[in-house]
Amino acid sequence: MADLLKQLAAEWLDEITDTRLDRLAAVLANGGTAAELEAAINAVLADQHSAQMIAQTELNRADNAARMAAFRADRVYRVRWVTTSANPCPECVMNRDAGPWPLGHPFPSGVIMPPDHPHCQCHLEPA
Ligand SMILES: [Zn+2]
Numbered sequence: 458m459a460d461l462l463k464q465l466a467a468e469w470l471d472e473i474t475d476t477r478l479d480r481l482a483a484v485l486a487n488g489g490t491a492a493e494l495e496a497a498i499n500a501v502l503a504d505q506h507s508a509q510m511i512a513q514t515e516l517n518r519a520d521n522a523a524r525m526a527a528f529r530a531d532r533v534y535r536v537r538w539v540t541t542s543a544n545p546c547p548e549c550v551m552n553r554d555a556g557p558w559p560l561g562h563p564f565p566s567g568v569i570m571p572p573d574h575p576h577c578q579c580h581l582e583p584a
Pocket residue numbers: 540545546549571572573574577578579
């Protein structure tokens with residue numbers, strides 16, 4: 458489990474850094490006065506919605522990574538994509554409707570486990 462968390466931490470750092478750098482680059486590309494740039498950069502760095510999205514999505518990723526590790530240890534070979542949102546996105550519905558699926562193989566949307574996208578609330582269960 459420690460190795461899994463170490464691997465996830467490296468992936469999280471890369472993804473969060475890439476996203477933040479892209480947003481900061483967009484701010485700089487838009488230009489403006491020093492005061493305008495400062496305000497725009499502060500807005501990117503203090504974006505509460507973004508922080509909430511990252512926290513929810515990455516906790517879901519950790520939960521599903523732990524589920525997959527447990528399934529492998531328990532020799533679960535087939536899983537089911539479970540949607541829990543009241544209004545799941547079309548890609549998650551497609552994965553759910555694919556039915557029992559071989560553990561570790563990409564679902565129809567192309568991912569091997571939730572989250573499929575930011576704010577995804579889905580999880581895997583043994584099938
Ligand atoms: Zn989902």
